[in-house]
Amino acid sequence: MSTPPTKPTAPPPESPQPVTPPPATVPKVIDLPAGKELDDAAAAKVQAARLTRLIVVAGPPGAGKTTLVTSLYELFQNKSVGGISFAGSSTLPAFERRCHISRTASERSQPDTERTPYGEVRYLHIRVGADDLRHNPLDLLFTDVSGESFERARDSISECQQLGFLKMADHFLLLMDCEKLIDRLKRWDAANHSMSLLQSCLDSGMLGSNCFVNVLWTKYDLVEAAGDCTHDTFFQKISEEFKKKFGSRVGRLTFTKVAARPMGVDSLEFGYGIPDLLKEWSNDSPRDRAMNLIPEDTTGSRESEKYLTRHLDKVREP
């Protein structure tokens, strides 16, 4: 006897199953350097690892300190500068951030540079190279310090002594804003402030004969646009006073006209004056001279030993 076919049993009602999402595959990652502006410790690492020039960019707020450095970076975006090539930077994003409001990507109609806020000392870094450089490649560190910090240093010796980077400066750039210098009411006060800042740096023992000082007439395009030749007479007079007061107290005192971002003056191209400055920074340093005075056998050949020698030299300076 055959068994009747069993009625297929209905499947049990489905109970809702919790939906477990597949485990997300998060790739393991390694953090890379942030590329931000360098602090004192990071700058010291650069100086210890490679031959480095420290360029202090000093001046009142709005004188064009950041614009000067970012304009050098912008020049490299198009070609080598005065025969010197871009060889790298550990602060590319920091440069990019600073350049933003001078580029069309910001959708602004007028180029500008963000003010450096008052606070900690920061540095921007560019490595340069050229076959005819004495040191190739060469690292350049630029201070990125607010104008307010220099105003305080001008007004107070103790504030000035807080700016420890001054002691390590190869080149001290003192920016004088032509926007103020062509204003007959403001120009003497502006010149006096700049002289006071340099005097404070020297009298506090933070700068000395171990540093080259370069006075920059920034925004020189405004002088060109004004077309008034008496301005140059004024600059001459101020230059003479600088030489008289400080010429013998610093390693070298020079004067340069700069128009980092000239507007509306066809005779001056973008970055006017900067290629000459770059050559100067790259080819000459008071430390090179100091190093030449030291017999080879006491310095050692490693960069770290050379660095130590240079550093000790600086510390020994009054």
Add this chain to the structure above:
Amino acid sequence: MTSPSSSRFILIGLPATGKTSYLAALWYLVQHEQVAHKLMLDRLEGDNKYLNQISSAWLLCQPVPRTPTDSEKVVSMVLKDAASERTITVTFPDLSGESFSLQWTARQITTSYDNFLKTASGGVLFVSPEPHKPARIDAAAPLVQEMDQADGNGDAHMVEWEASLAPRQVQLVELLQFIAARDYFKPPFRLALVISAWDKLKVTGISPAKWFAKEVPLLFQFLESNRNLFEYTIYGVSAQGGEYTTETERLTEVDPSERIGVVSSDGRSSSHDLTEPLLWLMR
């Protein structure tokens, strides 16, 4: 059968710079003898599904599928050098362009990329013909001001800075700096620079080396200044052969491998041989 030597190459490039198109065309080229090429397929090995897929798209004049950001496909080809009879396995990770952009914006690399880099014998760096230099407002001022006057916006509207706005050449310099900064980095690292979509540029009559120095000057200076770190040469490469949207008819009139164009650094010699950059890397 002698065991093949092995070369691992990293393909470096920002989004839409032709990395996958290069692989797709290369995979077809080495399997056929429509044109002269120095490396040819020795034998099939392993899983070739991905290579076959992208190669199909290339043959059909369709855009090759974009590599997803979270995908790190590693492809291998066992090739034979016709001149030396040497067999070489070449391996590439096909990373998305976005993963390279993320190195710049997020400041991170994946451990798998890092591991591949450790054993890489060299790299192919893809450079697109798109603008690499930043546009400064002062240089474009008359036009920008005119546009602003037209829409009455002035500086009221401003785009905030973000890392992705950085010029391509800056991002590429940083990618190379990242490589050079790894503690296992052994210089000189060989780089074959491939300027992609060369068919768009060849009408200008400029050589790949001159175009590179003129249009990607920051990266050019970086490489020239760091020849102790990176040994490089330049090729102008057209893997597609032209625009799929407008030139399909012309592209289908020739054998597929004939669509490929490879121009030497000085512009004096040209061929269809996409394996030239690889041979230079293996030299």
